[in-house]
Amino acid sequence: MLTKELLGDFSKFEKKIFALNDFLYKNPELGYEEVKSHKEITKLISNNISSAKIKKVSEMPTAFTGLINKKGGNQKTISICIEYDALPGVGQACGHNIISSIGIGAFYLLSKKIDKLSDAIQIVGCPAEEILPLSFPNGGGGGKIKLLEKEVFKDNKAVLMIHPATRNEVDPLMVAVKQIDVEFIGKAAHASGSPYIGKNALDAQVLAYNSISALRQQLLPTEKVHGIITNGGESANIIPDYTRSSWMMRAQKTSGLKVLEKKILNCFKSAASATGCKVNFIEGNGTYENLVTDSKLAEIFMDYSKELGIDMKTNKHFDQSKNGSTDFGNISKKFPSLHAFLAIVPDDGSVVNHQPEFAHATITNEAKIAIRNGSVLLASTILKLQD
Structure with missing residues (x-):
């Protein structure tokens, strides 16, 4: 049985993978x-x-590609994506250390089966999946969008990766997301002596925030809007003449996101009008498209999950209003793709992604099991695709 054979191969490498994790x-x-x-x-x-063969990616110093292939193969390419960026304050609370560990584990296993490869296998080091405020020195995320623009995935036969989660799901319906930062420019004045001379840019942010909160009642369950104020002024005795906030807008599909965006922008424009401030919109590094899973890849992945005793389910078994987003969605719109979930914590709400507790869960025994199984699942699926 292929999975049993690959588990044996993985055992020879697992200490190094777990150390990297x-x-x-x-x-x-x-x-x-x-x-x-x-x-x-x-x-x-x-x-x-x-x-x-490790190669750098131009103008992206923390990205890379690695390639293994057998001479005489037809040289189609299958890519494995890995991520390794973290979140501010909570570290690896989205489990990107596990994503890297699984992807490298699969790449290692495939290197041991090079005689069975008719395709070239590429591992792609993808920086900046997490969308951070654009006020950060390197905010905005969108690493895979940039890699697509640089044609790193050109003519790929398939692209795969695995993400740690609270559930085992082969085809999560991850949603589209767009980031904007919003600036309000007002006029400073003494907050007690001459407040009527000023134009309060913080009031504009608060009005917009509350308008969006009121709008949520009319949004679909799969539509989400969330933001933070990153600059609220300098001192309480000065009417703020400049404020800034960072926002993410999400919808089930990219087409729906465009409709939602118009509603959200109207909230900011109205707040500017009410306070006499000017408003400025700053866009991030591109829209993250909704995720599309290739049915053939999903079927193969499900079959090998059964061999490993994993109760892998489809998206029909889960509440899809709970999903996040990924720039892997952009890849999935261009190439046959799979971005499966493997559980490292129970799906009971006690621990979820983007919590410190989830970061801690990425170095538990359950995480090691997910890394081992995930490496075997990716390698098995890719070997099944060989001509």
Whole structure:
């Protein structure tokens, strides 16, 4: 049985993979700043997969590609995506250390089966999946959007990855998202002596925030809007003449996101009009498209999940109003793709992604099981695709 054979191969490499997983957990880095992570990951690949050819990606110093292939193959390419950026304040609370560990584990397993490969296998180090405020030095996310623009996935036969989660799900309906930062420009004045001379840019942000809160009652369950004020003024005795906030708008599909965006922008424009402030919209690094899962890849992945004793389910079994977003969705609109979930915590609401508790869960025994199984699942699925 293929999965049993691959589990045996993985056991020879697992200590190094688990050590990398712990390193990424202990050394969280924000998007486009993953210098230590990039170094440790590429070193592990270079030292343990001698056939891998590591290449840099122009103008993206924390991205990379690695390639293994068999001479004489037809040279179609299948890519494995890995992520390694963290979140501010809560570290690896989205489990990107596990994503890297699984992807590298699968890449290693496939290197041991190189004689069975008719396709080239590419591992793609993808920085900055997390969308951070654009006021951050490297905010905005969208690493895979940039990699697509640089044609890193050109002519790919398939692209795959696995994400840790609270449930086992082969085809999650991850939603479209767009980021904007919003600036209000008002007029400063003494907050007690001459407030009537000023134009309060903080009032504009608060009005817009409350307008969006009121709008939520009329939004679909799959439509989400959430934001933070990143600059609320300088001092309480000065009418704020400048404020800034960072927002994400989400909808089930990209087409619905365009409709939602118009409603949200009207909230900001109205707040500007009410306060006499000017409003300025700053867009992020591109819209994250909704995720589309290839049915053939999902079927193969489900079959191998059964071999491993994993109760893998489809999206029909879960409340799809709870999903997040990913720039892998943009890849899925161009190439046959799979972005499956593997559970590392119970699906009971006690621990969820983007909590410190989820970060801690990425270095537990359950996480090691997910890394082991995930590596085997990706490798098995890709081997099944060989001509």
